[in-house]
Amino acid sequence: MKRNIVLAVVCMLLISMMPIMASGNEENTASDGKTVVRILTRFSNPGNPREKYFQDMVAKFNEENPDIDLQDLSISDEGSRDTRFKTSIASGDPIEVFNFLGYAANLDYVRDGVVTDISGEMEADPEWVAAYKDNLFGPVRYDEFGISGIYGMPIDPYGVCCFYNKAIFDELGIPLPETWEEIEAATPALLAAGYTPMAFGAMENYRGGHFYTALSMKAYGSEFKDALISGEEKWNGEKAVNLISYMKHLYDIGVFGENNMAYNADGELSRLENKQAAIIFTGSWNLAAVNAFSNADDLVCMGFPYFESVPEHKDDWMGGPDCFISISSKPGDPDYEATLRVLKYFTSYEYLKGQYEYCNGSGTYPVTFDETIPADRLTNEFNSYYSNATDMIGEIEQYDAMASLIDIVRTNLQTIFTGAEPQAIGDAIQLEVDTWRSMNNY
Amino acid sequence: MALRIDKTDRIKAWFLSLPALLLYSAVLIYPIIQVFRMSFYSWNGIPASPMRFVGLLNYKAFLSDARFLIALKNVGIFILSGFLVIFPVSLFMATVIQKNSPLKRVFKTCYFIPQVISRTAIALMWYFVLYPDGGPVANLCELLGLTNVNVNFLGRPETAIYAIVLINAWTYAGYNMLIFSAGLTSIPQELNEAALIDGANGRQTFFRITLPLLRNSFNIFALNCIIGSITTFEMVFVTTNGGPGYASEVFGTLLYKNAFTYNNYGYSNAVGAFLIFSSFIMSVLLTKLFEKTKD
Incomplete structure (x- = not known):
């Protein structure tokens, strides 16, 4: 009986492997010879x-x-x-x-x-x-x-950029804000008038990743990216956590409005077209789409906001x-x-x-x-900003050989919108980086 | 008289079983062996890339991953909800369709409809029903003056898994209704009648006669519920993809992400091996438990 069972199992395995062993590369030819x-x-x-x-x-x-x-x-x-x-x-x-x-x-x-x-x-x-x-x-x-x-x-x-609904700012008598300090100052008036200052569709986690890189360029320039990738800077280090803290600060004071986890990048665009959002953060890939908006005449394209206190990185871009x-x-x-x-x-x-x-x-x-x-x-308008760029990088994680880093960073940054603490977010990312590096002898 | 099987009959039996054995081993046995084998390697999913033997490292990484505990907790919530929500609801529905009502067929069909719709379609439908920005539930809350309720049920870490669990209950209640309905049908009517003659009320009849005699149906339900919860995937994947953050992560989404997002196929296979192993262990344990309670 035992011999029969062993024989049966061996037969099953051998036979089940036959189609796999027999398979090989075949030419991609359709039945009509194409x-x-x-x-x-x-x-x-x-x-x-x-x-x-x-x-x-x-x-x-x-x-x-x-x-x-x-x-x-x-x-x-x-x-x-x-x-x-x-x-x-x-x-x-x-x-x-x-x-x-x-x-x-x-x-x-x-x-x-x-x-x-x-x-x-x-x-x-x-x-x-x-x-x-x-x-x-x-x-x-x-x-x-x-x-x-x-x-x-x-x-x-591409280059990241912002679209502003100028009609909203004109209506409230606020000059178009170009810096984060100005955006923060304009926020109470925009919120009081029922507008989302800057729509942020956090439902798609890449939005956080893009924002983080763009913000890092305005705060520190591309040296920060180099230091993070080389391991000199840590994702839970002071500089990295400061950026997360600032994103959380913007969220806490209402710059990104409410219900961010309920909509995605397309939701940002529809909020811009429906005059619900005063600003959206996007990229040149949406120029043609925004141009086709019914209220395109009210819209203005500008660069990603910079920090008044860090003018030396005003023209450093993500792109x-x-x-x-x-x-x-x-x-x-x-x-x-x-x-x-x-x-x-x-x-x-x-x-x-x-x-x-x-x-x-x-x-x-x-x-x-x-x-x-x-x-x-x-x-x-986009080109007038883009042509002034002095330094430009892609999303920071793209420069790291750890393929999973991009999703890990994006997913963890997404938790800003669910109440996570900046240091905890930085720690979670760094833990993943350390684990990967130790497993891959990096 | 013992049945004698000669050698020719045995060969015939093997020969006749061969197609089924072939199919079974090709689609089940071989992949399972591969899952276990590959869980001991580090591999990025590119055929030309060498697979590196890492021993138990993938299991160590998986079991020490913070997301493992989140997934374990969420699977626990799925199982609990099965017993606390799906079980009573489907049993109630089964009793409703047992009644001699002219609407019996209508009820039966309505209850069973979710079972014939694809899980992905159900998940998408509920995703839009629960959409916080103009979705039917959000509009209803607004209509009822519940303006303080944060209607983003799938987008909040504290509610996401519970929202999915309820969608899951809605989906599977009809199927389990059929299981309990079959159980109810098999209970001899004379037992209930005898109990009534002896003066038992409806409640007593239900708890003393109906429920104990539904043990076999309950066993099937329990096994389905636990194994289904451990291996759940599509409902979570479509509605939240394990988010926000990692709040609604389950083992299925961890497996998927590690393979197709992180290119970490070894780790992903370790999750798969864990799923197969835990499902197998649970089935064995539950079967033993059911046999024991039978005695």
């Missing part, structure tokens, strides 16, 4: 002009390239996009073309060969990259980690290149040629120029256009 190429971005909302443009161009690509079946898997929610991407990698069938955020936080994907070095293709086709601004490739170069090459094409340089398009197919793969064609199409000068025209000159672009469209007022 090469299948999948593209994953966060452009899936047709209500946003640049995302609608992307969707239209996917359809156009399929029309123009009958030998390729380009499948758009894009999804706007960041978490869902990440899950889709990571599942495809873990299952050994990585999506061929995808948006990539670069920086040290994504080093593993480069080091372990998921993302393909495209520097050779760039050299072979200089016309493709001729109009690109050179300084935008930093986050997809990994020379400091001993890895040469370029691992993506920038498509969306820069952030979103890249990368590929996973390798030279020699059956779908490499098709994948490269897709990459070049969606990062071509013509594609970007088309987007520029579609958005009526709104937004920020990685290339210099030979003909400029007279941009809308909001874009011009």
Whole structure:
């Protein structure tokens, strides 16, 4: 009996492993002979002009390239996009073309060969990259980690900014506040009139992460980021906790209004359009969307507020290149040629120029256009600030090789809105960092 | 007379069982073994990346993680709510549909509707019902003059898990109603009639006859409730994603986040192994307990 049971278990295991052992890499070929190429971005909302443009161009690509079946898997929610991407990698069938955020936080994907070095293709086709601004490739170069090459094409340089509803400030006779001290001073009057001084949709945890980095740049400049990443500064150290304390102070005095955990970034935008919020903190990626608002004429675009007491960091920004398009197919793969064609199409000068025209000159672009469209007022206002930036960084956690840090920092900062104490927040983050570093001998 | 099974019959039996065994081992046994195996490694989810053997380090990190205690507490709340909310509600509903009422079928259908809707759809529906900014519950509170009530039930750490637990109760009450209804049907009517003749009132009949005879239904309910609570995921994931902060974290969300947000597949598998192991242990313990109480 025992022998039978053992035999049965062994048989079950061997047989169940057979399909796994037999599986291998197969060429992505559709039944009609077309090469299948999948593209994953966060452009899936047709209500946003640049995302609608992307969707239209996917359809156009399929029309123009009958030998390729380009499948758009894009999804706007960041978490869902990440899950889709990571599942495809873990299952050994990585999506061929995808948006990539670069920086040290994504080093593993480069080091372990998921993302393909495209520097050779760039050299072979200089016309493709001729109009690109050179300084935008930093986050997809990994020379400091001993890895040469370029691992993506920038498509969306950005800068954080604020949109002000000037009509509200005019109504209350308050000049547009440019500093945190001025915002704090204007808060009682705005609250008394029933307005949220600065809408903050904390339901999405990335809002806190963005705000923290932008605030750190105005308070300390980029040296603080360097010190945090090197470990010289701690997340529960005085400087880091001071920033959290200041965010909590703003929340406590009503700058961010109420019910922040009840809405997200889209909620911030709707509050701006519905004249419920006097200011929102967002980024240049929303220029086209805000331009389409019914009350766009009342709105003004300005830089992230600075501290009167720290004028030397007035023009230090959170921003820069952030979103890249990368590929996973390798030279020699059956779908490499098709994948490269897709990459070049969606990062071509013509594609970007088309987007520029579609958005009526709104937004920020990685290339210099030979003909400029007279941009809308909001874009011009944004550019007037953006061009004065003296220093610019992405979100602090992106510079750390600990991939989970970005979510840990964001989630812990979110607890500001649920009553957590700043020191406890800093301690919780630092504990995670210490644990990770000890486990990874970092 | 003992049944004699010869060798040919035994081979036939194995042969006939093979498809089921194959399917079972491919979809269950192999993944479970993989979960346990990978929980001893550190791996970032990239096939080309080497898996590093770390022994029990993932378990150590998981059990000492502050979120483990939060998840444990929340699972405890789920289990408690099962016994304190779902059990009485579904039993009450089962007694209602046992009555000879013309509306019996309507009640039965209404109670069972949540069971045929996808869990994700239910979670989303309740997310919007509880939406604090113009959601139906918020509007109702405003209508009733409850302006001091903070209606952001899913967005506050002190209420988020309780809001989810109630959504869960709403979802599963209908299913458990069917279990208790089957139990009630199997109770011989003569017993109740005899009790009535002996002068027992409704309350006495319920507590002395009905409830003890529902033991088998209760056992099924208890097992489902405890195992379901330990492995709960989708309701929490869709409504709060374990937040605000980590307030409504459960083991399922910890597993998901560690794999798909943190690229920490070894840790994630340790959570998975813990889930499998604790569910198995609980089923064994409960089955033993039920057998004991039977005697």
